Amino acid sequence: QSVLTQPPSASGTPGQGVTISCSGGGSNIGINTVNWYQQLPGTAPKLIIFANNQRPSGVPDRFSGSKSGTSVSLAISGLQSEDEADYYCATWDASLNDLVFGGGTKLTVL
């Protein structure tokens, strides 16, 4: 059971938008910034959002992040087939003294 809770799956059709949530608590998301990673099948994770809402260079602006209290969200607009991947949120938990990942959300582009 992950400290950060994500829905196991999400889906959308090409061109649509989708939002993936990540819920935590006061010792993790509540006091630390959150990063999002995209993992395409058979590959290593890739950073797509850091510090809650910042995009690394090269990441399309279709990807955006937001934070409210102890939850964060990843929004993907204009879905493309290549967005089909697993998405993970991650942050530091000050109570556990541990770097924690969400359980991951498998995004399917129908």
Place this chain on the structure above:
Amino acid sequence: QLQLQESGPGLVKPSETLSLTCTVSGGSVSRSGYNWNWIRQPPGKGLEWIGATYYHGGTDYAPSLKSRVTISIDTSNNQFSLKMNSMTAADTAVYFCARRLVTQPNHYFDYWGQGTLVTVSS
């Protein structure tokens, strides 16, 4: 461009010790502002942070694995390593090495190795 490459045995027997090495090219493990991490992913499951080492040899470990894990750094060979003892089938996973930026206020993994599958079986 920084590159990380994991190496080590793909098969480990139960109760034995796993030893993996991550070789870094295109950059130095001695650079401050970063730490060097091991993360694993059991087949079909999510990511789990194992721990990290710093250029000065300091370490951080996941509480759940701390008693079984040692992470060390070799600055002369630009490598860092993972040792995990008392391996069981539950430790079967893809093991990734990764660099993490640790300068305030942003902490994130920016470079990853491709991962190496370790199977625990007799």
